[in-house]
Amino acid sequence: MGAEYARQRLRFRPKKIKNNRYRLPATGLPVTSSFRYQQLENQLLDAINSQRLRNGERLPSVRSLCQQHQVSKATVLHALQRLEAQGLIEARPRSGFYVTQRLPALNTPQATALQLSPGPVTIPDLLLDIMQRGAAFDLVSADARLTDTTTGVVTLNRSISRALRRARGDSAQYYDEPAGLAALREQIALRLAQRGYAASAADLCITVGCQNALFLALMASCEAGDAVAVESPGFYGALQLLQQLNLKVVEIPSSALSGMDMDALADALSRWPIKACIVSPAYSTPAGALMPAAARQRLMALAAQYDLAIIEDDIYADTAFTRIPDPLKAEDPDGRVILCSSFSKTLSRDLRLGWIAGGRWHERIVQLKLVTQLASGRALQQGVADYLADGSYSSHLRRQHYRLRQQRDQLMEQLQRWPVAVNLSQPQGGLTLWAELPANTDTHALYSTALAQGIVITPGPLFSASGHYRHCLRFSFAHEWTAARQQALTTLGELLAAAGAKP
Amino acid sequence: MGAEYARQRLRFRPKKIKNNRYRLPATGLPVTSSFRYQQLENQLLDAINSQRLRNGERLPSVRSLCQQHQVSKATVLHALQRLEAQGLIEARPRSGFYVTQRLPALNTPQATALQLSPGPVTIPDLLLDIMQRGAAFDLVSADARLTDTTTGVVTLNRSISRALRRARGDSAQYYDEPAGLAALREQIALRLAQRGYAASAADLCITVGCQNALFLALMASCEAGDAVAVESPGFYGALQLLQQLNLKVVEIPSSALSGMDMDALADALSRWPIKACIVSPAYSTPAGALMPAAARQRLMALAAQYDLAIIEDDIYADTAFTRIPDPLKAEDPDGRVILCSSFSKTLSRDLRLGWIAGGRWHERIVQLKLVTQLASGRALQQGVADYLADGSYSSHLRRQHYRLRQQRDQLMEQLQRWPVAVNLSQPQGGLTLWAELPANTDTHALYSTALAQGIVITPGPLFSASGHYRHCLRFSFAHEWTAARQQALTTLGELLAAAGAKP
Incomplete structure (x- = not known):
């Protein structure tokens, strides 16, 4: 209390x-x-x-x-x-x-249409191309961007520079300890404790962002050939990891409002041996769903029953417009939740600093980090630890929440004025929303047409292991709605209308 | 010319x-x-x-x-x-x-004693403990260290700070391209071109240090269960990687003077299917051997004959006291050499920036980097690129070479005055030398005794997948011979004499 x-x-x-x-x-x-x-x-x-x-x-x-x-x-x-x-x-x-203004409900994906039996992940080259552009969060390409000076990041960079100055030549001769700088782990533990997970620095390991944390979590908890349950639509980075690590995927339908469908998960668990479940209870990409308390409790009960590893992608939690939800990890008596997160979505994608609370796999994860990258940079970690400790991160989050909500509203307003019908999710956090377009829309084809006009879209099939959601798009509200982005959105609507997507 | x-x-x-x-x-x-x-x-x-x-x-x-x-x-x-x-x-x-003053020749390891048939790597907990201390390069523990301000590193940190200042909030919203910052790759390519490998930025991928490059190289070129040939004695980080990736090891005897024994490698290749060979032609750890031209040519011929992937650990090349040797990658018409390196041994272990030239596996490596860590930090890379471009790195290397050679000489002189007989390698580069102690020496036992006195040693078995070299130690000359380190070395000699190592 x-x-x-x-x-x-x-x-x-x-x-x-x-x-x-x-x-x-x-x-x-x-x-x-x-x-x-x-x-x-x-x-x-x-x-x-x-x-x-x-x-x-x-x-x-x-x-x-x-x-x-x-x-x-x-x-x-x-x-x-x-x-x-x-x-x-x-x-x-x-x-x-x-x-809250409620839009018409989004269709929950049909379980029958999904890859509900374990199978390999196959990702078309087009989607790899999109990933490699690293631009999946922005509608406009690099040359159309304005210089965007974020106060929080300027302060952060100053903090890192100070740490570099203090380090002098000192840290150059030694590697940091494999789990990462204690001062930074303590600050992260403090924030987690405020969300009901009484972590200590010893429970955490610093990683190269959240993607690296997900990689370590899968390496530690699964072996090649194992099946892993994921949200559908869900995060493409997780799908790509499963593919590269030769793991099988089971797509569990997820609603844009409440996340992974627990009935479908229970059904899948009763049919196949599933080793782990990657889930993002707080504002999961693409739709920004928030998993309700009942679903979270059911998930943990299923995990205990089937001895599942729960890989919790917590990366969007700090973007909550209001109260930051507690992590699943806060209700994890058996240590079977591996919490993965980073500062990439709230502070800077360029930091490349994330963390993992590995539960029963913690020691194995630290060892895997050691052999795959030795250590993290100490001066960088010290700079971020200082930034957290002096309250700069909290101030930055408050400013950001206000900005994100405004940007979401602007995006939704413009999309509702589109010349084609569009169903939208209404996220209360995260950086993205999910748009269902008319069923005959082909966002794959749209990708190339749009790119020719300098517009980068994120087609729905990126969020499925089996090519579903061809009529869906993910939109990001991470960026300011500059004239260029508004124009891009208008053009996109016109392209869709011209391609014959029925209103 | x-x-x-x-x-x-x-x-x-x-x-x-x-x-x-x-x-x-x-x-x-x-x-x-x-x-x-x-x-x-x-x-x-x-x-x-x-x-x-x-x-x-x-x-x-x-x-x-x-x-x-x-x-x-x-x-x-x-x-x-x-x-x-x-x-x-x-x-x-x-x-x-x-x-050059020649010491008595070191014994080349006996091929018969080594794990010459493919087998799993087993690493005792004690050795993991040493690795985790991250102190394997220093005789004294953290609390006995003096603050060591290295001019080159102060300049480097200034350069990174400038890049951070220039970045403002700019780079915070986007991930770097997966292969890494083009400006840094261009600078690294320029240095490689000076060593006979006409690389371009497009051939390189930036990594989290050399260990991460080795990891990506093995992930790209091998599958679980494959056998990999390594130097013996050789780098423990490579052995740990093989263990974690479920790869088998074949230990190829390596001389302290000329590196991996090509007769033994040819023999192993004729007997077993071997997929890859990890080799460090320039000043390999622990002994600092330099592979002669003839051996390098033979290695490349064997690689072509048996379709081997050659994973070239080039991390010590820039520590050469005189001319920096050309990499194997300079003689690689088939793109089968994967060159791995970083700035950790010359500039700063805290940078966590390395690179990999993946040859025919380049694209797969970039994809693996993408899914395991997304990207590298841009501001950090820009700072290092600037530091390379303005000649600061070259000046730093010149100062460092002089210092390293002096420190090697001081180390060798003190070891030759020890109360026990010791055979030493005489490296012309690298940061370490290899010491053979009397055959009855037990460096495992010595580890704990020494640690109790605040002295951290690196026992020989760390450099073997099968527990050999129990009578050997690796010594580092990376650090200034302060009074504390000299005293530690003296104490160590006394401990050995007391333990009954016969002179």
């Missing part, structure tokens, strides 16, 4: 609070009894579901909710935060809370 | 020449005809071998050699350089050239 409360206060007060000043109370147990905030939450939930509170409607003010329900301001704020985290309501600065 | 000559001039003139100012002529063909410098070289070689020029004797001056043999100064210098590169003579500043 203490940390939860501290986070709330933090969010509602713009005053800068040093990240390492508040700590979890000694007991990090989850709260299960029925508190006043839960009763209020349920009442508001009822009002939204029954449409007594309608789409886009403003909620009563915090003060009037206090009076109406005879509870404290803290209790009201707690309940509102929880509804916000579920994407049901949205805070608008200096105005209050509103019921 | 042009580049060779330019290098000579460079070495004999202390004036700073910008690294990117002189280039290879269009034809990079090796010179095979008998030039005047070769005749002179052979005559001097005869004189040394027949002991007309004795151990430690000063050679005639350059001027008198010119007169005596009626050749130009350039020809004399060229011949002397070549003898120096073979470790037969040594230049002493402001004094002239001397015949």
Whole structure:
């Protein structure tokens, strides 16, 4: 409760609070009894579901909710935060809370159409080409970009420079310890503890970004030929890893709202031997789904029943527009969750620093890191540790959340004005949303047409091991909606309309 | 010839020449005809071998050699350089050239005793412990170290800071291209071209140090269960990689003078299917051997005959006290050599930047890098590229060569005064030498005894897949011989004498 409360206060007060000043109370147990905030939450939930509170409607003010329900301001704020985290309501600065605008529901992928039996991953060359462009997050190609000076990153780079200056020649003669710089692991552990996972520095290993963490997780927990369950649509980087490591894939349908379908997973587990499951409970790419508490509990129960390794891709958690969700790793008594993350989506893709909490595979992971790359750079890690410790990262995240939500709104507005019909996911975090276009759309063909006009799109089949989602696109709202990007989006709509995608 | 000559001039003139100012002529063909410098070289070689020029004797001056043999100064210098590169003579500043002091020959390992048939690698926990300490290059433990400010590294860190400042927020939103920053690859290609390998940036991929390059090379060229030939004694990092990737090892005996024994390799190749060979032709660890031209040619012929992948560990080449040897990759018409290297041994272990020239496996390697780590940090690469381009790296190497040779001499002198008999290799480059102690020495037992006194040693069995070389130690001369290190070395000798190692 203490940390939860501290986070709330933090969010509602713009005053800068040093990240390492508040700590979890000694007991990090989850709260299960029925508190006043839960009763209020349920009442508001009822009002939204029954449409007594309608789409886009403003909620009563915090003060009037206090009076109406005879509870404290803290209790009201707690309940509102929880509804916000579920994407049901949205805070608008200096105005209050509103019921989130709901678009028509997206179709959940049909389980029958997917590669539900274990098979190899085959990725067409076109998709490798897209990956190699490294531009999958931006609509415009490198030459059309504006110089984008991000305050947080300038501060970060200063922090790294200071660490380099302090290092002098000192660190040049020795390798860092394989698990990574203790100071950085401590800072990351502190942030994880605030999310209910009472990690210590000794549980963590620093990696070359999250992709490297996923690689180490698979190397440690699987052997060639093993089957691994993944979200579908899901992260292409995971699919490529499975392909390169000769692992088999089982695609589990995932909804744009609530992530991996637990019925489908249970079904797959009862049929085939599956060794591991890669899952991204917080704002998974492409749709930005947030896995509800019930699904998370069911996943952990299935994992225990079938002795699964759970590889948790936590990379988007810190992009949460409101409350950062707790990781699966917070409910992992058996050490079977391997949490993987990095600073790439929140701070800088150029840092190449990630982390892994390997649970029962921790020692094997550190050894694998040692033999595949020896160590990480100490000065770089020290710079990032300092940046975390002085609260710069927390300030940066607050600025970023506001910016990301605005950019998401701008993207959705423009897409809804397109000359073709489009169903959109409505992520409450992450950097991307998922768009279903008319069924006859061929985004593969569109890729080349668009590229000829300098527009880089991310076709749906990139997110499947078996070529599905040809009529879907992933859109990113990671970038500012400059005139060039808006124009690119308009042109893309026209190209689709011209290609005969029926509205 | 042009580049060779330019290098000579460079070495004999202390004036700073910008690294990117002189280039290879269009034809990079090796010179095979008998030039005047070769005749002179052979005559001097005869004189040394027949002991007309004795151990430690000063050679005639350059001027008198010119007169005596009626050749130009350039020809004399060229011949002397070549003898120096073979470790037969040594230049002493402001004094002239001397015949290198020869110690009693080291025993070449007995082929019969080694794991000459393919088998798994088993590494005892003790050795993993040593590796994990990351201190295998230093005799003293972290708390006994002095702050060591290396001018070259301070300059490097400044260069990286400048690149970070220039990057502002710019690079934070995009990943670098998978092969790495073009500017850095161009600088590395330029250096390789000066060593007879006409590489272009497109042939190279940036990695997380040399260990990561070796990992990518093995992943690309081998499959689990394949057999790989390695030097014995040889690099433990390679052995650990074979173990983790489930590859089999064949240990090929290697001499402390001339590296891998080609007769033994030919024998092994005729008996078993071997997929790849990891070899370090230039100053291999532990002994610092330099592979002679004839052995290199034979290796390439065997590789062609048995369709071997040659994984060339080139990491110590730039530590050459005199002329930097050409890589095997310079004589690789079939693209079967995968050259692996990094800046860790010359510049900074903390950079975590290496490179790989993958030959026919290049594309697969870039793809493997992409899926296992996405990309490298751009600002860091730009900083190093600038440091190379402005000649700072070349100046740093010149200072370092002088320092390394002095440190090697100090180490050898102190070891020869030890109370136990010790046979030493006499490396002309690298950072380490190999010491054979009396046959009854148990360096495993010594490890714990020494550690209790704060002394970290590197026992011989670390360099074998099958526990050989228990009576051997690797010594590093990478560090300044401070009083603490001298004392550690003295204590170590006393411990050995006390343990009953017979003199």
